Structures are given as structure tokens and as C-alpha cells.
Amino acid sequence: MNTENPLLASGELPAFSAITPAHVNPAIDDVLAGFRKEVDRLTADPSARDFATLLAPLERWEERLGRTFAPVSHLHGVKDSPELREAYSEALEKLTEHGTELGQNRALYEAVKAVREAPGFDAMDLARRTVVEDSLRGFRLSGVALEEPARSRFKDIQNQLSKVETEFEEAVLDATDAWTRPVADDELAGIPESARAMLRTMAQEKKLEGHLATLKGPVVQAILTFADNRALREQLYTAYNTRASDQGPQAGTHDNSARIETILALRHEAANLLGFDSNAHLSLADKMAGTPERVLRFLRELAAKARPVARRELDELKVFAAAELGIADLQPWDVAYASEKLREQRFAFSEEDLKPYFPLPSVMQGLFTVAERVFGVKLVERHGVDAWHPDVHFFDVVDHDGTVRAGVYLDHYARSGKRGGAWMDVCRSRMNDGDSLFKPVAYLTCNFAPPSDGKPALLTHDDVITLFHEFGHGMHHLLTEVDWPSIGGISGVEWDAVELPSQFMENFAWQREALDLFARHHETGERLPDALYAKMLQARHFHAGLFLVRQLEFALFDFRLHLEYDPAEGARVLDVIKEVRRDVAVLTPPSWHRGPHAFTHIFSGGYAAGYYSYLWAEVLSADAFAAFEEAGVFDAATGARYRKEILAVGGSRPALESFIAFRGREPEPDALLRSYGLAA
Ligand SMILES: [Zn+2]
Structure with missing residues (x-):
């Protein structure tokens, strides 16, 4: 049977036309069974303790598993059907289980550690050493390298964390769904037809007539950007920015305050168990930025450049709002609206023109x-x-x-x-x-x-x-x-x-x-x-300064919150955000603002102490591209160097080394600032 399963065939490319949902689980079961058997054999065989006898077989099995599942997950994305979805979910569950099993395999960890400690290790090439080191780091960060009772406590924390993080996200979803507000016809002024259609759909979903505002992202964005009615904007802004908190129209009903405390306490304890000073230190263990000092310096340097520009943009916007829109006291719920009007006046063109x-x-x-x-x-x-x-x-x-x-x-x-x-x-x-x-x-x-x-x-x-x-x-x-x-x-x-x-x-x-x-x-x-x-x-x-200071506010808040956490003091969420805003923001939101309570990226989405990455990667890409601006956009020698030092090497060496090999120095933020039009 398996010889006929196209997912197990050894062709150069998948035979897509032959793959059916019925092939998925037999193929996955077959590969996983082989993989498990191999892991058992490798851990039991004391001679399998060098790269060729331990890591290479593991890589081969990972490759085999990858090539078997890739067409399935691809078809699930591009040509889904109820049968495929079912087969896919079942297979995905098995893969997740397999991943956890491998990550928690103490005997396998000991085996890889033996390779690292063997005299032959230093003589291996960089790529092989990196495979070994990455594997060990994965084991360490999953807690499997800990001794009891720390190992059990760590596992326990992970289970609790995943529960509370899910609750955090659900509270945000519930708070988002629970609030609606009918929009009367005379309140629709300024809102374009496409957004009105969205408000009608929202109403229909609730079996209502007319237009309905909800707290879904695109609705909030459309109303804050376009609605002429200032009271409507203020209500949306208030309801949206107090979701899942102790403030606003739903105060207390889905409040995430206690969950934030629990999440930060558990993350801190887990980081300590693994030997890190804080969850921010832990987050950086597998990131390019390396140290908290480097992240903070990076964000503060950017802020120093972006803030004066953001201030200028805001001052200009205030003048425009007062003169052209009759808004004498620009409030947070006016900013997107006034910006859009200014943008239209200055250089509006439609996508249709392009x-x-x-x-x-x-x-x-x-x-x-x-x-x-x-x-x-x-x-x-x-x-x-x-x-x-x-x-x-x-x-x-x-x-x-x-x-x-x-x-x-x-x-x-x-x-x-x-x-x-x-x-x-x-x-x-x-x-x-x-x-x-x-x-x-x-x-x-x-x-x-x-x-x-x-x-x-x-x-x-x-x-x-x-x-x-x-x-x-x-x-x-x-x-x-x-x-x-x-x-x-x-x-x-x-x-x-x-x-x-x-x-x-x-x-x-x-x-x-x-x-x-x-x-x-x-x-x-x-x-x-x-x-x-x-x-x-x-x-x-347009308004790149204002955009940047907002991103910087999120990034600094996230990073400092995790870095400075002290069990004796608790999370200090509102203090930290206040301090961050004092440092980087140009427009201070009202004291009832509770953005952190719905910040799913960092409390349930895997970006904990990592939100800075968005800007970090932008600096890298802008600075790398600047090498082409200097040498000529299509300069072949620069292109060849980029291909060799960045693309060809993948994860086989630290990204910072690759960057320096290409650029001849560490990354600098100037190119990013230029690309935002903020260069001094
Ligand atoms: Zn991408």
C-alpha cells in the first residue's frame, strides 16, 4: 500500500494530481513510526555519538517528514476541502505530539550533549557545529536539560502559561464581540461606501437593519479614519482601547489585569529556572540582538531621531485640524481622521491610478x-x-x-x-x-x-x-x-x-x-x-515619525515590562507604559486607556520581549539595501556578496556575522531613517 502512496514516493517533486486526503495519515504514520524507531535505535546505541552517526540521521528523518507533510499543508492552504481539512488536522496533531516528544527526550538530549563534548567537535565545520549547538539550545530552552524538581516545575509552568495565555486571548475576543453600536444614517457622513457596506454586513450578522459599528479591527479603523462625527469616533476609540480591562463601557467584564500579572510572574519564574535573569534575557537567547542593552540602545537611539519628527508632524496636524476641520483641541480619536484629511489634501492618488x-x-x-x-x-x-x-x-x-x-x-x-x-x-x-x-x-x-x-x-x-x-x-x-x-x-x-x-x-x-x-x-x-x-x-x-514613535512605544513597553519584572513589585503595567510614553510618545492617551489589556502579540502571540523585532529587521533590510544604493541598485558585485554572505549561509552562522560579512560593519539605523524620510 505504501509504495502506492504518492506522499511517500521518491520523485523530484510531489505528484499533486495523485494526492488524495486518504493518503495523508497513512503516510504520516509511516514516516513517524520510522522516525520513532530510529530515535530509539540512536539513543540506545552508544556508538551513535558523533555527527555522522547521530545528527545526520536525525536531519535525514526531519527532511523526510518535511517533504511528506509539506504538500499536505500546502494543499490545505491552496485547495482545501472538508476531507482534506480533517486529514490535515489529524496529521498536524500527530506532528505536534511528535515534536513535543522529541523536545522532551532526555536520552536524546544526553546523546547530542555527548557529541558536543566529544574531542572531535571542534574539528567539525561551522554548519555541523551549528546543527549541534542549535539542537542543544532547543533542548535547554524546552526545560529537558533541567534536573528535578526544576524540570517538573518548568513543565507545570508551561502548562499553566498556555492556559492563561489562551484565556487572555479569549477575553480580548469576547470583549471585541460583546460591544456594538448602531450607526444612524446621519452619522455615516464621511464614511466611504466600502466601509458602509462592512457596517451593513455587521448589522446583518446580528439580524439587524441599517449599519452597526463593532470593535473588529477594520471597522474601528474605518470609523476612526473617515467618520466626520466626532462623538462616534470618541465612542469607538474608548470602547476599543478599554477592551478586556477595568475601564470603559465593559469595565470589569472581561478584565485581563489579573491574567497579565500571572503571565508575567510565570514567565519570569520559568526564565529563572533556565538560568536567565528575566524573560527578556530568555527571549534573546535565540535572537540576533543578543543582549537587553543592545535592544534598549537600539530603540532609544531610534526614538531620539524619530521623536522630534513626530512632534513636528503632530504640531502641523494640530494647526491643520484647527484651521481646516474646526478641531481646536486635537484628541487621540481625531488623529487618524485629521491625518487622512491632510493626506488627501496633500497628495492623494488612488490605487486605481497606479x-x-x-x-x-x-x-x-x-x-x-x-x-x-x-x-x-x-x-x-x-x-x-x-x-x-x-x-x-x-x-x-x-x-x-x-x-x-x-x-x-x-x-x-x-x-x-x-x-x-x-x-x-x-x-x-x-x-x-x-x-x-x-x-x-x-x-x-x-x-x-x-x-x-x-x-x-x-x-x-x-x-x-x-x-x-x-x-x-x-x-x-x-x-x-x-x-x-x-x-x-x-x-x-x-x-x-x-x-x-x-x-x-x-x-x-x-x-x-x-x-x-x-x-x-x-x-x-x-x-x-x-x-x-x-x-x-x-x-x-507621510507621518512616518508618528508611525515610528508608536511602534517604539509598543516595543519599549514590551521589552521593559519583561526585563524589569520583579516578583516583589508585580507587573507595574501602568507605571511602565507611563514611563515609556514619557520617553517616546508625542501624544499621551487619556489615563483610562488600557491598550496593554488587549496586546495579544505579547501576552498570547509569541512576541513576548520580541516586539522590537519588527523594527530591528527593518533596520537590517534598509541598511543592507543601502549597500546597493551606494554601489548601484543592480551592482553585480554587491549582489554576489549579498547572495554569498546572507542568502547562501542561512542559519549556519549567527545573523550578525553574516551581516558584518556583507556590509563590513554592524547594522546602523541611518538607512531606515532615510527610508522613512527622517534622515537628519
Ligand atoms: Zn515576511
């Missing part, structure tokens, strides 16, 4: 040309590849010497059964274990509007940026030269650095030289007009 210049075939051609000039690789379409839909294209990634390095599936259009958004995902990882060489293969998935009325698919500029972003992740995976899957491509890269290659690629979508390769009117062939290009750039920089 779309004719971004026909998809031409954008793809431009993107491939950028890849060829910068990375020295050609994307050559291979026809007749078995895929999941006729619209899917497959490309070989061919190096300048003619070697086929990798392959990539491109699936552009929105369809039913396909998850929204855009993403890059791994189909096959590169592995070169001495016996066999597997080439990396990726999926690039987007949800662009398909062609209609005989016109090519026309993209918005946001779509173009998204495409470049995901293609950047793709290049990272596809151009890896690392032999071991766990540290090749995007795998094993510190998480505050993994967005470097993707955000880096976005920059090309803003460059005249790159736009000139593809931004041509689909009917007239005319290049993107200078006036329109200038407006795009201005709009990109």
Missing part, C-alpha cells in the same frame, strides 16, 4: 530581471509539471553557469478553497548528506485578482510590494548552499533577522531603476509618470 502600470506578466518579468541582475540567477519556466491548478507555473532557478539550483511554484490568483494573503512556503529543503543531494523547492502563493475583461491581471502597488517580499523569502530558501535542512535557507535563522531578505526585496519596488523594468501602462506602454512616482514616495513617508 494599477494600469502594474500588469502581472510585466511585473513578474521585472522581478525575474531584478533576480538575474542582482543574484545572477535566471528563472526558467518548466512546462508540464504536475500541480494543483492549471494557473500554477513552475520555474527552475538556473545559475549563471547553467546549474539548476532550485525550483519554485508560483500560484498568483485568488480562488475559492484558497487561504487569503500571500506567503512563501517550503516544499523541499536542500540536503546534501554525502549520499544524496536534494534541491530546495518553494511555493510562492498570492491572492491577486485574476485577469478579467480581456485585460491582464492588474496589481496595486501594495500587491507588487507583497510579491517582492515573498520572493525575497523565496530567494533565501532557494539559494541556500547549506547542506543540512535544519539550518538551511530560512531555517534556524534568528527570528529577529529572518525578515531581512524579504523586506530587502521590497526596496526594489520603490526604486525608479527597478520600476522602469516593469511599470508600464498595459495599454499604451507608457512608463510610470514622474508625478505619480513622486506622489507614491511622498505618501510612503
Whole structure:
């Protein structure tokens, strides 16, 4: 039976047309059983204590598991059905269980530790040493290296944490769902038709007539940005920013205050058990930033540059609001509204003006040309590849010497059964274990509007940026030269650095030289007009200072909250946020504001003491791109160095080392400030 299971076949690419939901679990069961048997054998065999006899077999099994499940999770994303969803969930549960089992396998930990302590370790190459060190770090951070009773206490904390973090998130969801407010017809002034339609849908969902405001993100954003009615904006702002707290219209009903205390106390204790001073120190154990001092210095330096600009922007906005909108005392619920009015007055252009210049075939051609000039690789379409839909294209990634390095599936259009958004995902990882060489293969998935009325698919500029972003992740995976899957491509890269290659690629979508390769009117062939290009750039920089100080406020709050936690004093949430605002904010919200109580990113979403990563990665990508601005946007030598030092090495060495190898120095924030239009 298994020889007929396409998920277990050894072909170069998955046989998509042959895969059915019925194949999923037999294949996963088969691989997991083999994997388990191998782990038992490895831990029992005292001679399996070097890289070739312990780590290499583990990498092979990870690769095998990855290649078996990747097409399943991909199909779940792009061609879902009730049967597949069921098979997928069942398989995912098994994989999660397997992951936990491996991470908690004390005998396996001891075996890897023996490899680390053996005399041969120092003679291994960097990649092999990194596989060993990463594996050990994973074991340490999962608590398995602890002695009793600490090990049991650590496990206990993890269970409690996952429970309270889930409750935190549920309280936010419940508070979000529980509040609604009918919007009378005369209160709709200023709100565009698309947003009104959303308010009507909200009403219909509650079996009501007319328009209904809720606390869903897009609704709040639309009302705060467009509603002329100031009282309506204030009510939405108040209800939204007091969700799940002791304040506002739902005060006390879903209050997260006690949960925040519990979460911070448990995280702190867990970090201490693992030997870290705080949860912030723990968070940095596998991140590029390394030390709390470096994170704080980074955020404060950025704040020092951004704050004066934000102040200027706010002052200007106040003058505009008073003179043009009759708002003499600009309040937090007026800021988005007044900003939008100012933006419209200054340089409004609609996405519709730009779309004719971004026909998809031409954008793809431009993107491939950028890849060829910068990375020295050609994307050559291979026809007749078995895929999941006729619209899917497959490309070989061919190096300048003619070697086929990798392959990539491109699936552009929105369809039913396909998850929204855009993403890059791994189909096959590169592995070169001495016996066999597997080439990396990726999926690039987007949800662009398909062609209609005989016109090519026309993209918005946001779509173009998204495409470049995901293609950047793709290049990272596809151009890896690392032999071991766990540290090749995007795998094993510190998480505050993994967005470097993707955000880096976005920059090309803003460059005249790159736009000139593809931004041509689909009917007239005319290049993107200078006036329109200038407006795009201005709009990109509009209120960048205000945006940055807000991000800095979130990042500093998150980081200091976890860093400074002291069991004797408790969480001090409101004190910390107050101090942070005093340092970086330009507009202080009212004292009843309770943003932290719904800050799911850090209390339930895995960004604890890691919110700074957004800005950190932006600094890396802007600074890396600045090397191209200095040498020429398509400079081949700079491109080759970038490919060699950043893309090819993946997670095989620390990201900071890779960055320095490429740039000749540590990252500096100037390029980011320039890209925000904030350079001094
Ligand atoms: Zn990304």
C-alpha cells in the first residue's frame, strides 16, 4: 500500500494530481513510526555519538517528514476541502505530539550533549557545529536539560502559561464581540461606501437593519479614519482601547489585569529556572540582538531621531485640524481622521491610478530581471509539471553557469478553497548528506485578482510590494548552499533577522531603476509618470515619525515590562507604559486607556520581549539595501556578496556575522531613517 502512496514516493517533486486526503495519515504514520524507531535505535546505541552517526540521521528523518507533510499543508492552504481539512488536522496533531516528544527526550538530549563534548567537535565545520549547538539550545530552552524538581516545575509552568495565555486571548475576543453600536444614517457622513457596506454586513450578522459599528479591527479603523462625527469616533476609540480591562463601557467584564500579572510572574519564574535573569534575557537567547542593552540602545537611539519628527508632524496636524476641520483641541480619536484629511489634501492618488502600470506578466518579468541582475540567477519556466491548478507555473532557478539550483511554484490568483494573503512556503529543503543531494523547492502563493475583461491581471502597488517580499523569502530558501535542512535557507535563522531578505526585496519596488523594468501602462506602454512616482514616495513617508514613535512605544513597553519584572513589585503595567510614553510618545492617551489589556502579540502571540523585532529587521533590510544604493541598485558585485554572505549561509552562522560579512560593519539605523524620510 505504501509504495502506492504518492506522499511517500521518491520523485523530484510531489505528484499533486495523485494526492488524495486518504493518503495523508497513512503516510504520516509511516514516516513517524520510522522516525520513532530510529530515535530509539540512536539513543540506545552508544556508538551513535558523533555527527555522522547521530545528527545526520536525525536531519535525514526531519527532511523526510518535511517533504511528506509539506504538500499536505500546502494543499490545505491552496485547495482545501472538508476531507482534506480533517486529514490535515489529524496529521498536524500527530506532528505536534511528535515534536513535543522529541523536545522532551532526555536520552536524546544526553546523546547530542555527548557529541558536543566529544574531542572531535571542534574539528567539525561551522554548519555541523551549528546543527549541534542549535539542537542543544532547543533542548535547554524546552526545560529537558533541567534536573528535578526544576524540570517538573518548568513543565507545570508551561502548562499553566498556555492556559492563561489562551484565556487572555479569549477575553480580548469576547470583549471585541460583546460591544456594538448602531450607526444612524446621519452619522455615516464621511464614511466611504466600502466601509458602509462592512457596517451593513455587521448589522446583518446580528439580524439587524441599517449599519452597526463593532470593535473588529477594520471597522474601528474605518470609523476612526473617515467618520466626520466626532462623538462616534470618541465612542469607538474608548470602547476599543478599554477592551478586556477595568475601564470603559465593559469595565470589569472581561478584565485581563489579573491574567497579565500571572503571565508575567510565570514567565519570569520559568526564565529563572533556565538560568536567565528575566524573560527578556530568555527571549534573546535565540535572537540576533543578543543582549537587553543592545535592544534598549537600539530603540532609544531610534526614538531620539524619530521623536522630534513626530512632534513636528503632530504640531502641523494640530494647526491643520484647527484651521481646516474646526478641531481646536486635537484628541487621540481625531488623529487618524485629521491625518487622512491632510493626506488627501496633500497628495492623494488612488490605487486605481497606479494599477494600469502594474500588469502581472510585466511585473513578474521585472522581478525575474531584478533576480538575474542582482543574484545572477535566471528563472526558467518548466512546462508540464504536475500541480494543483492549471494557473500554477513552475520555474527552475538556473545559475549563471547553467546549474539548476532550485525550483519554485508560483500560484498568483485568488480562488475559492484558497487561504487569503500571500506567503512563501517550503516544499523541499536542500540536503546534501554525502549520499544524496536534494534541491530546495518553494511555493510562492498570492491572492491577486485574476485577469478579467480581456485585460491582464492588474496589481496595486501594495500587491507588487507583497510579491517582492515573498520572493525575497523565496530567494533565501532557494539559494541556500547549506547542506543540512535544519539550518538551511530560512531555517534556524534568528527570528529577529529572518525578515531581512524579504523586506530587502521590497526596496526594489520603490526604486525608479527597478520600476522602469516593469511599470508600464498595459495599454499604451507608457512608463510610470514622474508625478505619480513622486506622489507614491511622498505618501510612503507621510507621518512616518508618528508611525515610528508608536511602534517604539509598543516595543519599549514590551521589552521593559519583561526585563524589569520583579516578583516583589508585580507587573507595574501602568507605571511602565507611563514611563515609556514619557520617553517616546508625542501624544499621551487619556489615563483610562488600557491598550496593554488587549496586546495579544505579547501576552498570547509569541512576541513576548520580541516586539522590537519588527523594527530591528527593518533596520537590517534598509541598511543592507543601502549597500546597493551606494554601489548601484543592480551592482553585480554587491549582489554576489549579498547572495554569498546572507542568502547562501542561512542559519549556519549567527545573523550578525553574516551581516558584518556583507556590509563590513554592524547594522546602523541611518538607512531606515532615510527610508522613512527622517534622515537628519
Ligand atoms: Zn515576511
